[in-house]
Amino acid sequence: MNYNNILLNIENNVGRITINRPPLNILDLQTMSEIVSALEEIRNTKAIKAVVFTGAGTKGFSAGVEVRDHLPESVKEMLRVFHGMFRQMIKLEQPTIAVIDGFALGGGCELALFCDMVIASEKSVIGQPDITLGNFAPLALAAYPFFIARKKVYEFLFTGESISAQEANQIGLVNRVVPSSELKAAEDALVGSLLKLSSVAIRASKMAMAATFNEPFEKALDAIEGIYLNELAPSHDGLEGLVAFLEKREPVWKEE
Template sequence: MSNLLVEKNNGIARVTMNRPPLNVLDIATMRELTTALCDAGADAKTRVIILAAQGKFFSAGVDIADHTKDRVGEMISVFHGLIRALWSLEQPTIAAVQGSALGGGMELAFACDFIVASEKAKFAQPEIQVGVFPPIAALMLPRLLPRNKAFELVLTGDAIDAHTAERLGLVNVVAAPDDFENALNAFAARLSKLSGAILRMTKRALQIPLRGEKENALREIEALYLNELMQTADAQEGLAAFMEKRAAVWKDE
């Protein structure tokens, strides 16, 4: 798996995205990441799973080239398959966000159970600025944040820093860059010292109340994205403008 690094030590599996500097998620990388996470989860010795990244960015999100009409259906299926795989892992998961988490990168981070962030980290859902919306963020941010802040992040695309994300309850721990690995390891150790069997069972209990509701809502959002949003002139214009490095000209249709 050339796009990933996988380490296992003392009950902690660490899966690291290795496409620096931006760690853009193309379809092939997302498939690899899904497989690596599922493999880590299938190991009975694994008590905690860390999702990390090499480079300046945690992830700049899903490759814009995979948003075209001929690829978007596969992209949504593969990316949401990755998110569903994360949600289905029985072990607690920690996103180790050392840099910017943008778009699908932010969605990937908050799909984990916990986020440990460097002070250098930034979080944003900038999709609206290129004429689309983030389905996972639309589903989950109103559940994770106060409604008005969730709407602000998704409808403006503006970024927040790590300390703001912590104050909003999105991030569990913020650490200075020089202390980031120590803080991450200390947080993981709080979990890995516990019974793996009881951790898995307790996480299952925590997930039961929202499982059916979340899946039904995501299917409805996916249909809106693929069958309505991607048929609009403005979605095509926004994506084309981004690829061509120019300002979009909106038609409001």
Template sequence: MSSILFEKKDNFARLILNRPPVNTMNIEMMKEMGDAIESLHNDDHIKVIIIGSACRIFSAGFDMADHAPQRVWQLLESFHKIFLTLADLAKPTIAAVNGPALGGGCELATFCDLVLASENAKFGQPEIKVGFFPPIATVVFPHLVGRKKAMELILTGETIEAKDALSLGLINKIVPMEKLDDAVHEMASKISVNSGPVLQMTKKAMLSSEGLNFEEALRKARDIYLNHLMALEDTNEGLRAFVEKRTPVWKDR
């Protein structure tokens, strides 16, 4: 039985974690997730990736049975492949967090470009309490919440409520549980009306600037703009539509 549900509909790909009771992620599940995401590389129809949960918890993190010394390298390799593939793919991602997202589950949710959460959601990196640290969070959290707050969250291992995650900038919005799916669909729809390759290039320009000084970051963005964006049919269509005062008709190329 698969540990994920994966479907494509309405320009969206939905990857739903489905390993009851709390979506602990083992190596097999992570490989399924990585393969599903990788399959979207040549699918120009898909503009947005939505990651959610079929359980009452978004994810409780790693399955510790696969964290044994002889298997942990496979665990990290499989887990990190998910993030590297998402970054390389550059399609916008939305996390629909219905409940607690802890450990690797918190890393997966907060790595997404947009995070919509229910009031029941909680976020935390408790690894430090059992003698580990979260590799993805140590890299990503300082960019999301600043170094000092990242240190606090990771070194204490404390779990925070959705409202605190919102105030820190870890998530974008809190919505009632019964409206979470609708809110995610609405957000994905607002994004997907735009050109797919333009969305991807915009995300790449933003990601490529991280860690660079202003001049280097601007040079990267300018290179993408002049040498890639301006070569798109959709960019030229957007210019024509603006001049002709009409809605662009995207060809996604």
């Protein structure tokens, strides 16, 4: 398949997906659909033993989902496609690694942190600023309580404040933090360590992990998605935050 907004490279038993929309690598509907297709292609390529996600350019991984796609006329389709990426990811038998060199925000943060392992450069920052737009991140609310302490989830998602790679490492969201100049070497070392192991054992281990995660995660995601679409999206504040962002002004909350 030909891709326009991502790069898919399969080489030496590694599948590499690069979000190719620099400088911000925004996830619009086409980009997310291409990621879903790439994941399907990877699932059907048994020679692939590891999957790496990264962002093109020098700024960062991804600044998140296109804000306009959160508006009422497209929000249902946006959530269907966006969450479809993660429903494909939990079906993967190969370990996934995100490599962050700069920002990973909103949906970009969710995509990176949903990977099995994360390597970040020292300059990297991650964050879920959704709440500052009068919104919340359904995927993050469904998944992050499985990754870190619930009180940290509340702080991270309710304040909308970004955190450094070092803090993300301390609370368990990032595995390794290295200087930007050493990022590729760290990636190669981690991937290399996986390729030396039995892919049968790794695939079985992922299946075992999935048995504890997939069903409760999908159940939570369905419920939270319903709250987003039925409670938040139709509200004044839910729309006001998005419109204010697009109009580059401060939002006027009406608490309704």
